[in-house]
Amino acid sequence: AQTVTQSQPEMSVQEAETVTLSCTYDTSENNYYLFWYKQPPSRQMILVIRQEAYKQQNATENRFSVNFQKAAKSFSLKISDSQLGDTAMYFCAFAPLRDDKIIFGKGTRLHILP
Amino acid sequence: DVKVTQSSRYLVKRTGEKVFLECVQDMDHENMFWYRQDPGLGLRLIYFSYDVKMKEKGDIPEGYSVSREKKERFSLILESASTNQTSMYLCASSPATGLSYQPQHFGDGTRLSIL
Numbered sequence: 001a002q003t004v005t006q007s008q009p010e011m012s013v014q015e016a017e018t019v020t021l022s023c024t025y026d027t028s029e030n031n032y033y034l035f036w037y038k039q040p041p042s043r044q045m046i047l048v049i050r051q052e053a054y055k056q057q058n059a060t061e062n063r064f065s066v067n068f069q070k071a072a073k074s075f076s077l078k079i080s081d082s083q084l085g086d087t088a089m090y091f092c093a094f095a096p097l098r099d100d101k102i103i104f105g106k107g108t109r110l111h112i113l114p
Numbered sequence: 115d116v117k118v119t120q121s122s123r124y125l126v127k128r129t130g131e132k133v134f135l136e137c138v139q140d141m142d143h144e145n146m147f148w149y150r151q152d153p154g155l156g157l158r159l160i161y162f163s164y165d166v167k168m169k170e171k172g173d174i175p176e177g178y179s180v181s182r183e184k185k186e187r188f189s190l191i192l193e194s195a196s197t198n199q200t201s202m203y204l205c206a207s208s209p210a211t212g213l214s215y216q217p218q219h220f221g222d223g224t225r226l227s228i229l
Contacts (some may be wrong), residue, residue: 044222098211100208104157111182
């Protein structure tokens, strides 16, 4: 069975600091997608960043970047220059290739402190 | 922008009632999903539909059913609500996966309380 594990239920960092959220997954697939979704308090869940497993280059979206280690099945999210608006629940997610369903981790609640 | 609209933001019902949660998307997406979100458990898939009148069970379908009579609308039904179904319910939609994966778009969620 495919699983996604987020080992940090909750984290707090000061504004402007860099923070890394951890995620590991388990699969026997060779081709798949990985995602980080963000759910701000009382607001809609949105996609932050995604990575195709066949691409060696780590994905980057402005202040958000990932460290994808395929052999280790690790997919961490780095937020640089954190802002108060980054306060949210972050979910790591996995999708096998050509499968419309995705599997979510249990989430990491991130607090950015002023 | 894709819009996924859930009919209620907050809902309070009584044990034993039949409860309908409605979800509508405006982007002609083939796929629609219902998730349940609980603290410490993340998102768990209840049901999934990949076409009109088609449905597939997710990880926790017990106590729920779904209906998809039109492409844009996907309803979640609690046949006889119980207190352990108190939760946040999220609807999502996405295009069918073709050559490249298309991400899911989420609604605002319905916080359902069963008394």
